[in-house]
Amino acid sequence: MTTVKLPTAKTAVLTAADCAIPAGADQRLPLPAGVRPFQLNWPNISVIGAYHAAALLAFMPGYFSWSGLIVAALGTHLCGLFGINLCYHRLLTHRGLKCPKWLEHAMVIVAMSCLQETPARWVAVHRRHHQFSDEQPDPHSPLAGFFWSHIGWILVNQPELARLGIYERYAKDILRDRFYVALERNNWLLWINLGQMPLFFGAGFAVAWLSGETPAGAALTGLSIMMFGVFVRTVLVWHITWAVNSLTHLWGYRSHETDEDSRNNILVGLIANGEGWHNNHHADPRSARHGHRWWEIDNTWLTIRVLAWLGLASDVVTPAAHLAAPRPGKLTTRGTTGVPAD
Numbered sequence: 001m002t003t004v005k006l007p008t009a010k011t012a013v014l015t016a017a018d019c020a021i022p023a024g025a026d027q028r029l030p031l032p033a034g035v036r037p038f039q040l041n042w043p044n045i046s047v048i049g050a051y052h053a054a055a056l057l058a059f060m061p062g063y064f065s066w067s068g069l070i071v072a073a074l075g076t077h078l079c080g081l082f083g084i085n086l087c088y089h090r091l092l093t094h095r096g097l098k099c100p101k102w103l104e105h106a107m108v109i110v111a112m113s114c115l116q117e118t119p120a121r122w123v124a125v126h127r128r129h130h131q132f133s134d135e136q137p138d139p140h141s142p143l144a145g146f147f148w149s150h151i152g153w154i155l156v157n158q159p160e161l162a163r164l165g166i167y168e169r170y171a172k173d174i175l176r177d178r179f180y181v182a183l184e185r186n187n188w189l190l191w192i193n194l195g196q197m198p199l200f201f202g203a204g205f206a207v208a209w210l211s212g213e214t215p216a217g218a219a220l221t222g223l224s225i226m227m228f229g230v231f232v233r234t235v236l237v238w239h240i241t242w243a244v245n246s247l248t249h250l251w252g253y254r255s256h257e258t259d260e261d262s263r264n265n266i267l268v269g270l271i272a273n274g275e276g277w278h279n280n281h282h283a284d285p286r287s288a289r290h291g292h293r294w295w296e297i298d299n300t301w302l303t304i305r306v307l308a309w310l311g312l313a314s315d316v317v318t319p320a321a322h323l324a325a326p327r328p329g330k331l332t333t334r335g336t337t338g339v340p341a342d
């Protein structure tokens with residue numbers, strides 16, 4: 001399956017900022033148009049800073065518990081895999097599969113609990129990344145700097161990512177679903193992330209209390225489960241997702257000669273449940289399977305196969321046959337959002 005260009009009307013008018021400036025070997029890619037390094041996004045800086053501080057605090061005596069660590073590890077694995085990889089990325093952004101609406105919406109709630117934006121915004125930013133990969137309008141190319149691509153791009157205001165403009169251009173299909181419109185309008189990102197705190201605390205407290213701990217001991221266990229289940233997990237999923245943006249456009253091998261700098265990175269491939277086979281992904285964005293070789297383990301793909309077997313996933317897009325054939329020149333992957341026209 002090749003990527004399909006959106007019709008001209010939908011690719012819409014290219015702004016001056018979209019005039020791509022490719023990075024030469026000796027030239028650092030300029031930051032996206034309008035970005036001023038010191039126009040900081042204080043809400044993002046505050047929240048990201050507070051979560052990192054709370055995550056570190058979780059490892060201090062008094063808060064640390066092995067059960068908390070297990071909750072964080074399991075939560076990182078499951079929320080990253082189902083919420084971010086399977087739902088936000090392969091399902092909503094690239095339409096590589098379909099799921100029943102109830103399941104799709106449930107996975108969106110899981111994704112939102114990772115504090116990585118609403119579905120419309122996540123999808124819009126990522127489609128822009130595919131359209132302008134490693135060119136100036138790319139929201140987070142490491143050719144503009146490693147720190148920029150990993151976290152810096154979230155800490156400043158990016159005029160080109162202003163909500164209405166980017167939604168109009170990249171997320172119309174998402175906002176046809178009234179559920180996703182409601183999530184935008186009612187600040188659900190905040191409520192879901194605040195709401196999970198008492199949930200984790202309550203679950204930890206209940207299990208400890210039922211196991212015979214005193215109320216004070218159970219409260220401390222509940223606090224530890226909340227610190228690991230919310231803050232440590234969120235920070236881990238953040239850095240794993242951000243590593244896909246930063247590491248896999250810098251280091252790794254290339255199986256496909258694409259016209260950007262995407263790489264297959266073994267470390268990210270393993271810790272990000274298949275998202276690190278990023279050169280494969282750019283070569284064929286719609287495919288729900290990112291690992292192409294037998295040893296490119298792709299847990300997200302394996303999960304999609306299980307869902308399909310259970311009747312919970314359909315229209316699953318597999319790697320395009322033409323990728324196996326040698327080709328002259330580079331494979332064009334830029335200039336399209338990687339989603340089918342509708």
Ligand SMILES: [Zn+2]
Nearest residue numbers: 133262278282
């Ligand atoms: Zn990429």
Ligand SMILES: [Zn+2]
Nearest residue numbers: 126130281285
């Ligand atoms: Zn993608």
